[in-house]
Each structure stands twice: as structure tokens, then as C-alpha cells.
Amino acid sequence: MIKNSRTELRWGIGVVYLGRKPETNPKSTTCLMNDPTPVCIVGAGPAGTSAALKLAYHGIRCVLIDKATFPRDKVCGDAISGKVTTLLNRLDPAIIRRFEAEPGKVDIWGIQFYAPNGIPMEIPFVPAPGSDLPGAPGYVSRRWDFDHFMVREVERRPEVEVILGKAVKGYRPLPEGWEVQLEGGEVIHTRLLLVADGAHSRFSRHVAGLPVEKKHHAGAVRAYYRGVTGMDPRGFIELYFLKELTPGYFWIFPLPNGAANVGLGMRSDYIAKRRVNLRKAFEQVVQAHPVLSKRFAKAEREGPVQGYGLPLGSGRYRLSGDHYMLLGDAAHLVDPLTGEGIGNGFYSGFIAADQAKACIEAGDFSAAFMQAYDRRIDRVLGGELRLSYRMQRLARYPVLVNIIARIIHSNQGVVDAISRMYTDFEYRKQLINPLFWIRQMFKKSGSSAQ
Ligand SMILES: Cc1cc2nc3c(=O)[nH]c(=O)nc-3n(C[C@H](O)[C@H](O)[C@H](O)COP(=O)(O)OP(=O)(O)OC[C@H]3O[C@@H](n4cnc5c(N)ncnc54)[C@H](O)[C@@H]3O)c2cc1C
Incomplete structure (x- = not known):
């Protein structure tokens, strides 16, 4: 694999051509911009x-x-965390007010965890310190709706030219940036490339050199159901740690009008080691789990069971290079414990814009100058990702x-303490301290966890 950030990347249908010069027939190539665009973003997902x-x-x-036209679907659990609403609110409270007015979403006020032995742990959300969010701390909103909302927000802005329904087919390094090659033969020259094309990003894999390591x-x-x-x-999402499916969990997230997003996720090395067929394991839970299957007795599935990968933020990689930064799933920023990637995608998007x-x-668009992006991502998300990774390993x-x-x-x-930990990261560090749990074992029920 070529890991040089200035490597030319071009692919055809099903084939990746590395290190080749693209055709430069001037008749078939239209440069969409007269002057180089300062910033070109590939991928109109959350990042x-x-x-x-x-x-x-x-x-x-x-x-x-983006290669898609919106609205479009993205396989996801559809849970939108407080990170997203907090960042949007900080950018412009008008955005969050418009989001609040959107139909088709459910307010989320907490999480119900179920241990392998069936014992429930109920964690209501408490607002983050200093939060002035007008609505709920979190939401479940189909990506069909949420990503469309975000694209419409971007389209309101005259500074952004949005090109939808066109796939990027290749990249060519230029002395002062990148040439982005679109299907149909057009090209865009840019000083700075923001790569946000998701978990299957070819730029991330073949130019930036981020590997797919199964333990990361x-x-x-996931599938949509009606009638569970x-x-x-109260609008709590449900997470089930099932004995035979750790480290991973089965989820049921509420949607409006009696619908639900239901899914199952697991670390890839365990899927391979135990030869788990995720779709079959999912069906098995829905049809035969002694408790859960009863809730699906009259439920109807809407559409197929669909799968997708989650590049977890537990590995450490270089996320930028000469004239480019990787964002969201392309930068492997999904929380290793919860599978949350939308909020971290947002953080990387905001930090990349500041770096731009x-x-x-x-x-200065050099790899050396761009390292400030990696440092800030690590400062903002690194500690949390490492902590989640440690907790995920305990959950095995x-x-x-x-x-x-x-x-x-x-x-x-303890419930009160964990509620606070969910939004207060410093406080959350106690969770992996064995002394914290030992102290709790000897406390009387109802006493403060501090
Ligand atoms: C089953 C499942 C459940 C999940 N549940 C949750 C959850 O409940 N909450 C949560 O926060 N996270 C969840 N995640 C993770 C979350 O889906 C991702 O982290 C998030 O979508 C990352 O956003 P992104 O913008 O980086 O990439 P994406 O959302 O994947 O967006 C990438 C965009 O790039 C476009 N694109 C790709 N290739 C090209 C190309 N060649 N040219 C042009 N455009 C291109 C795509 O069309 C797409 O619109 C889940 C993931 C899975 C698989």
C-alpha cells in the first residue's frame, strides 16, 4: 500500500489505480473553478x-x-448526542431552533443499559455544565432526515457551493493543492482538501495510509421496525449487553409513530474470531431471545437488515498531510464503546474549519503546519476515545x-454520578478507577457516590 500523502489516487469501477496519471484530454476535462477553490470538502455527511x-x-x-442526492439513507442507529446540539447551538442558536422545529425525531432523556444477566441500569441525562440548550439533551432522528437538514443548512450559506449527485473518482496532487476529479470528467483545483467521505474512504486508506485493523x-x-x-x-434509548455478543451490544432506539431503529454491533476481530454472522445473530435475538423476542411478536420490519463498518477511534493515526485533513469516519473517530460517530464527526468538522x-x-498548507489539526483533535477527543477504549475492553x-x-x-x-459523567468528561474518568466501584459496593443504597 502506498502511504505517501502526495500519491495520486484514481479509481475505476471496482478497481483502484494507484500512482497513475489521469487522462488529461482537455476536451473531456472541465475545470469547475477559474481560480483554485480555497477549500474542497468531499462528503456531505455530518463531518x-x-x-x-x-x-x-x-x-x-x-x-x-457528495455522490448522493439528498435526502439519502445512511446505515446508522440514528442517535444524535448532546455533542451535536451543543456545537450547533454554539455556532448559531438559530440553527438549533430550526432543528427543534423539525418533525420526525424523538427527544432522548437517558439510557437504559441491560447487563448480560438482565439487570437494568438506568442513566438519565443531566445537562452538561453551563449548557443553555433549549430542548432535549439528545435525539433519535433518521439519517434520511438529519443529514438532509444539515445539507439544507449548508445550502442557506452563500459561501458554500454544494455539488450533489456527483461522485469523486480520483485525486491528483498539485504543487499548490489537489485536483479533485469528478465523474463526468470535471475537475476542481483546491488549496485544501477536507476528506469526509465516510468509513470506506479510499483517500483515507490509500493516500493517507490509515489501515483497517480489526481490533480498531x-x-x-440495523433495521427499522414498527410495533415493537x-x-x-420517557424517551430512553435501550442498550443490551448480551453474554454471547460482547464486546458489543444490541439496541432499540425509539422513533416517532411507533417506529424503532433496532441493531446489533460488535468489534470486528471478535466477529472474525467467533465467526459471528451479524445478520443471523440479529435475527436470533429478535426471534428467539427469551425476553426481547416477546417485544417483537407483533412487530413488522420495514426494509432489509443493513450493515456497515465503524472505524473506531482507538488506534492512533496521522490525520492530515500536505494540503489535506481527514474528518469523521474517514479519520477513524467513532467512539469505541458507544459506537457514536456523528458527534465526533462534528468536532472534527469544526476543528478542520478552524485549521483551514x-x-x-x-x-501555509504544509503537512508540518497541518499537524496542529491532529494535536487539537487529540486534545479535544483523544482522552475520551482512550477512556472509551478501556471501558470497551472491560465490557468483554x-x-x-x-x-x-x-x-x-x-x-x-451511583446512578446520579454516572448521569453526570455522561456529560461531564472529567468526572467520567472515575468510571475506570477500580477504587470507585469498590467504594460503591460498600455504600448504602441511596447515598451519594462522591
Ligand atoms: C449500524 C451503525 C449504527 C450507528 N449508530 C450510530 C448512532 O446511533 N449515533 C452515532 O453518533 N453514530 C452512529 N454510527 C456511526 C455514524 O454512522 C458515523 O460515525 C457517521 O455517519 C460518520 O459521519 P461522516 O460524515 O464521517 O461519514 P458519512 O456519514 O458516512 O458520510 C460520508 C458521505 O460521503 C459521501 N461519499 C462517499 N464516497 C464519496 C465519493 N467518492 N464522492 C462523493 N461523495 C462520497 C457519502 O455519500 C456520504 O454522504 C453508527 C454506524 C453504524 C454502521
């Missing part, structure tokens, strides 16, 4: 649209390209999860 929005608020022109990767499947019974009336501003002001042991569940279940003080 790409958040970067475009933040750039627009910095007053920087950019082009945002997860597979997940026993849904939590710094590059333009300094006139069902017995340990059962013990923790028992402590939490019988101790309201």
Missing part, C-alpha cells in the same frame, strides 16, 4: 456538512461534494459487567 457550516461562519468559500474496527447491522412493544415512555482558517491566514467480561450492573442497580448515588 462534511459541519465543516462547511463552520467555514461559512468564518466567511471562507468552499465547495461541498466494528461491524454493525414495551418502548420506554489558520492555513489560509498563514498561507460479562461477569464484570454483571457486577457493575448490580452495584449501579442498587445505588441511586
